Amino acid sequence: MEQRPPLTEHEKAVYEWQTWVPGFGLEGQQCLKDATVLVSRLGGLGGVVAYELAAAGVGRLILAHAGNVKPSDLNRQLLMTHDWLGKPRIESAKRRLLELNPRLDIVAVPENISDKNADALVAECDVVVDCAPLFEERFAMNAASLRHGVPLVECAMYDMEFQLFTVIPGRTTCVRCLFPERPPHWRRQFPVFGAVSGAVACLGAVEAIKLIAGLGDTLAGRLLVADLRTMQFRQVQLQPRSGCECGAAEA
Amino acid sequence: MIINVHYTAQLKSSVGAAEEEIEMSQGKRLKDLVDDLTQRHGEAFSKYVLDEQGNLLPAVVICLNDEQVSLGDNAPLTEGASVMFLTAISGG
Secondary structure (H helix, E strand, O other): OOOOOOOOOHHHHHHHHHHOOOHHHHHHHHHHOOEEEEOOOOOOOOHHHHHHHHHHHOOEEEEEEEOOOOOOHHOOOOOOOHHHHHOOOHHHHHHHHHOOOOOOOOEEOOOEEEOOOHHHHHHHHHHHEEEOOOOHHHHHHHHHHHHHHHOOOEEEEEOOOEEEEOOOOOOOOHHHHHOOOOOOOOOOOOEEEEHHHHHHHHHHHHHHHHHHHHOOOOOOOOOEEEEEEOOOOEEEEEEOOOOOOOHHHHO | EEEEEEEEEEEEEEOOOOEEEHHHOOEHHHHHHHHHHHHHOOHHHHHHEOOOOOOOOOOEEEEOOOEEEEEEHOOOOOOOOEEEEEEOOOOO
């Protein structure tokens, strides 16, 4: 993590309530300030992840999202606003995040993650939160995270369900362990409520905070599966795939 | 014995149920359950789980009693076992 200036008195006041969390304190808050997090896409998942991390006092966010705001974004993409329809999503997101936390250092990347840009962006951060819709993006981030040893939080949703897990590179199940190939039946557009994407996004943000501050137990090696239609939550113990590029099964 | 089967995401929509109880005779194993579900639900199940050769699609995760298992290991099933079929989902 980059060493940033010590917490100011103003920052101590802003984050006072969370510094009361046992095991976190001012030391944890300084860790958040020193941290850089990459959030891939700022849709229903990534927008809320970024918002929560901005609120929590993460020092720098690298945000990657291409395209302009569309009407169909607005049921769940909380960083996008009606007045920004037709304009770049990344600008709407940056504007909203700085309203919440003007101290935030934002690296705004108006493109999606790909094999071309993943290495350069992942190398700059301490944690990656993957909220991307395309498996090509997810595979690119997974590979870059493995190469640079950066933990990766995987958020996914469908209908009223979500899945969440964390990858510790080379030690726990990675994206390619779980899904070696692009799922043949997966579709770019799918049913979902904003409240569902927001729910898993908040949990993904909690994972990122825990990774940065060394707090609690993360979902490394465990998959949280939830069905909010029935409010059933399950945890699955994951098995690294033998022969996977991550090498976790052989570690 | 009764096996509790759980479906997620696109597979749940295709099969038309989030979960169901499947009665099987003692000694049956995971592959027997997959065969049973393929017969029971036809393409609604198989197209999300199996390839044209009948092998498990790489994007499907099977969990037995909340532990990820390989279909190739063909684990034995016991009374009350929980088997979950997870299909890949993503963000947006």
